[in-house]
Amino acid sequence: MGKREVQGGRTEMSRAFKEGCQALFISQQKMEVEKLKLVIAEKPSVAMALAAVLGANEKKDGYLEGNGWLVSWCVGHLLELAQPGAYGEQYVKWRYSDLPILPESWKYEVAKDKKPQLDLLCQLMKDKRVDSVVCATDAGREGELIFRLVYGHADCKKPMERLWISSMEDAAIREGFAHLRPGREYDRLYDAALCRAGADWLVGINATRLFSVLYGVTLNVGRVMSPTLALLVKREAEIRGFESTPFYVPEISCGGFTASGEKQAEKEAAETICKSCGGQEAVVRTVEKQTKAVQPPHLYDLTTLQRECNRIYGYTAQQTLDYLQALYEKKLATYPRTDSQYLTEDMQGTALSLVRWIRDNMEFGKCCAGEPDIGRVTDGSRVTDHHAVIPTAEITRTDLSTLPAGEKDVLTLVAARLLCATDQAHRFEAVTAVLDCGGCSFTAKGKTVLQTGWKEVERLYRLGMKQGKAEEQEKEDPALPELRENQAFRPVSAAVREGRTSPPRHYTEDSLLAAMETAGAEGLPEGAERKGLGTPATRAAILEKLVAVGFVERKKKQLIPTEKGTNLVTVLPDNIKSPMLTAEWESMLKQVEHGKITAEAFMEGIANMSRELVEQHTAPEERFKGLFPEAEGSRGDAVGVCPRCGGAVMEGKKGFFCEGRECGFALWKENRFFTAKKKKLTKAVASALLKEGRVPMSGLYSEKTGRTYDAVVVLDDTGGRYVNFRLEFPAGKGRKK
Numbered sequence: 001m002g003k004r005e006v007q008g009g010r011t012e013m014s015r016a017f018k019e020g021c022q023a024l025f026i027s028q029q030k031m032e033v034e035k036l037k038l039v040i041a042e043k044p045s046v047a048m049a050l051a052a053v054l055g056a057n058e059k060k061d062g063y064l065e066g067n068g069w070l071v072s073w074c075v076g077h078l079l080e081l082a083q084p085g086a087y088g089e090q091y092v093k094w095r096y097s098d099l100p101i102l103p104e105s106w107k108y109e110v111a112k113d114k115k116p117q118l119d120l121l122c123q124l125m126k127d128k129r130v131d132s133v134v135c136a137t138d139a140g141r142e143g144e145l146i147f148r149l150v151y152g153h154a155d156c157k158k159p160m161e162r163l164w165i166s167s168m169e170d171a172a173i174r175e176g177f178a179h180l181r182p183g184r185e186y187d188r189l190y191d192a193a194l195c196r197a198g199a200d201w202l203v204g205i206n207a208t209r210l211f212s213v214l215y216g217v218t219l220n221v222g223r224v225m226s227p228t229l230a231l232l233v234k235r236e237a238e239i240r241g242f243e244s245t246p247f248y249v250p251e252i253s254c255g256g257f258t259a260s261g262e263k264q265a266e267k268e269a270a271e272t273i274c275k276s277c278g279g280q281e282a283v284v285r286t287v288e289k290q291t292k293a294v295q296p297p298h299l300y301d302l303t304t305l306q307r308e309c310n311r312i313y314g315y316t317a318q319q320t321l322d323y324l325q326a327l328y329e330k331k332l333a334t335y336p337r338t339d340s341q342y343l344t345e346d347m348q349g350t351a352l353s354l355v356r357w358i359r360d361n362m363e364f365g366k367c368c369a370g371e372p373d374i375g376r377v378t379d380g381s382r383v384t385d386h387h388a389v390i391p392t393a394e395i396t397r398t399d400l401s402t403l404p405a406g407e408k409d410v411l412t413l414v415a416a417r418l419l420c421a422t423d424q425a426h427r428f429e430a431v432t433a434v435l436d437c438g439g440c441s442f443t444a445k446g447k448t449v450l451q452t453g454w455k456e457v458e459r460l461y462r463l464g465m466k467q468g469k470a471e472e473q474e475k476e477d478p479a480l481p482e483l484r485e486n487q488a489f490r491p492v493s494a495a496v497r498e499g500r501t502s503p504p505r506h507y508t509e510d511s512l513l514a515a516m517e518t519a520g521a522e523g524l525p526e527g528a529e530r531k532g533l534g535t536p537a538t539r540a541a542i543l544e545k546l547v548a549v550g551f552v553e554r555k556k557k558q559l560i561p562t563e564k565g566t567n568l569v570t571v572l573p574d575n576i577k578s579p580m581l582t583a584e585w586e587s588m589l590k591q592v593e594h595g596k597i598t599a600e601a602f603m604e605g606i607a608n609m610s611r612e613l614v615e616q617h618t619a620p621e622e623r624f625k626g627l628f629p630e631a632e633g634s635r636g637d638a639v640g641v642c643p644r645c646g647g648a649v650m651e652g653k654k655g656f657f658c659e660g661r662e663c664g665f666a667l668w669k670e671n672r673f674f675t676a677k678k679k680k681l682t683k684a685v686a687s688a689l690l691k692e693g694r695v696p697m698s699g700l701y702s703e704k705t706g707r708t709y710d711a712v713v714v715l716d717d718t719g720g721r722y723v724n725f726r727l728e729f730p731a732g733k734g735r736k737k
Contacts, residue, residue, distance in 0.1 A: 038130045039071045039163070040121060040147055042137040045329050046168070047073035050136055053173040062120040070124055074137065078118045079149040081201050082107040085641050092691075094638045094648060096213050096618075100206045100610040106198065108149060122154040135183060136163040140337050140385060140537060141593075144186055145193035162186050166335040166386045168328055169394055192593040199223055199585065199606045206610045207576055211568075214620040217628040218650060218659040219568050220549045223582060224534045224542050226569070229551050230577035231515055232561045233569040235507055242503035249497045250274050252435070252442055254282055254489040256481050259435050259442035260497075267496065274494035276438035281490040285441075286434045287483050294426040296454040298341035299377050299388035300417050302536035303513055305410070310509040312465075313409055314557055317509050317540035323410040324389065331394040332403075332411055337537035338386035342379045347387065351377065355422050357396050358415050364460035365419050367452075372422040391415050409465075416461040423454035433483050437492060446480030506558040513539060519579035533582050567627040573617070575609065639683060640690025643717055649690055656686045666723065673725045677701050689715045694728070 039054070041047035047064070051057065055067030063072035084091035086107045090098055110118050125133060133156060137143035151160065160183030165176040200223050207221035248270035250261040259282070264270040298304075302321065309320040327333035343351055355372040359365040377388070391414055400408055427450045435442045452459075505511070516533040534542055543559070546552040551565030561569075575581055585606075591597045638648035642658040644665045649656050658665040667686050674681045678701040688695035698710040712728040 034129050035131045036070050036129045037132050038124050039134040039136050041073045044073050047071050049168055053170050074146050075114055075117055077146055078114050079108040079110055082109040083641055094209045094213050099210055099614045102607050121150050125154040125156040132159040134161045134163055139164045141193045144189045148190045167392050168331045169392050188593050188595050191599040192589050195592055195599050195602050202606050202610050215628050226577045227579045227582045228533055228542055229565055230569050232507055233566050236561055239503045244500045246500050251497050252277050252437055252492045252494050254492055257444050259444035261440055261442050270496045273440050277494040279491040280438050281488050282435045282437035282492045284435050284483050284487040288432045290430045292430055296421050296423055299421050301339050301341050303517055307510040307513050318544050321540045323406045326407055327411055334390055335386045339536045340383045341388045342382045343377055343387045344380040344383050345378050348374045348378055358419055363464050364416055364457050367456045377421050390418050419457045420454040426453040426455040427451040431480050445477045447477040448479045508557045571624045639687050
């Protein structure tokens, strides 16, 4: 072999070696690129927004992919606590002897329509390309629970990180992904979420079954729902028991202002005072002037926003939450479910630019002058999981006229509150003058505005409202003329102003939300973090459920307990309907979240209360038996489990109905499907359909042929207004004559 050939061979080997190394390097790079992060959001719309920012633009079946990311979503709660029947067949029926039901470990179930997405998420978590998972569900207790249950169900052991953001703006999303937090930092939040769900199950299932069995009618009991209902029932009792009494106020008119004497119980006494003053001289004895200030309001947390929207527009708490959630997903407002009314210090620049834009672009902002007081609304020490609700910078790039009316109302109200909260104080001079006339003392009060401040923003906002009806304005004292001591007015006219004492007002959603927020707070230690009934995130759902199950009616803006709701509160023991006890539980859940008490200790307390409840109520109280005339003996036992919501299906006179009115599942006894086949939908047939989904039947009549046949009747419920059925015929068997 020649020298040139050897050199050529070496060159070829060298080239091959280099190409091999290059191929290996490219292969390694490819392997590295294929390592993906899986992001799981709470709903599809949020997942789409996250994917757009991350560059995951390739649409797949149930997820998006691209740029090193997989982005998918839950559909709300994919996994929920199983119904009692999952812990043993004996629990399908409602019996006192089976109470209390205290599962040693929790079981979960998934709705049929959500199972495909759950299976997909499990598949994605097990995908070998995925090396870590990002929890991007809503940044709160329930969002944590939604994700963790899926993560646990998939038996996923891959590293978990947490996206925690308060805005859906692109910049906020990028910032959030740049600073993902270790998932373990939220373990206690998950513990608190599990405790909340478990406590609601234990109280709801055991108390509902207990009192339903005792009184023979379905009585829904809830850990938060029942104390809230008790507030309404108590208020209605106060209104019914109130006796209005008349009162009479002697007044003198001094030619430009009116002064009032002491309120009198008897008309004759007031008339006697007026007779002694009419045509006489009134002399000013004292004039007291005080300069006062009304400081700007705080920014909105969810509850105060829901209250104001109810008062101004008549929106329910749920409607306001829905509108605000839509604005959040459209990147126009910050995270809805917050209990804070402050911003963090690093948001001062953002807040300042927003205030300036709103001043320049919204009619109610053009009255503002001077530098906004941003420092007044920033205090990081008073911000918990999320800061106050404010608009985002996206508002500056959006034509608000294109928004649905409800969303526009909420967004403009939030914008107006940001201006009010950072504007000057409202200052005025309060004048109190005391006059003598006819041997009696009269008082005149007046108010002179020195600086309108934030109140002018509020006034202009109300003037500009096109939707809804403005709230009733506070009656303010008119300005008094300049008065001085010993000044005399002659002659004065005198008259009696008549009035009657007023009963307490019916609760509206505004006033009930306020009562829920403070209920039981007096029984908690100073500094307790969470007081009241429920949380900002759950109160709207509680009110909706009270209406849905027939315990409360909406009459205009008022919430009125029904007879059924009133009777339920009547039979419930104090510890179940006590706002103080429920408020204490809410405070303890917050302590679980912060590691001050263990989840086990909290749940043991709930379990003990469930045991005591059953032990103390072994039979219905005689005095309460007449409260439920619709009770039927057969209703104490459930026929089966509702295939739609997992509730109990009870027998009534005309059929078999789910205990949850909001569900709507019903099997009617005079069902056309069965009557056409000359069969009856009996309790046994209904029970078999609910348990197995099918029941074999013989002697079915055919309207077409006049013959009878055997077949299997299958429950084919599609969730519509009426339940459907279909027939299946065993292989090889035809219809009989």
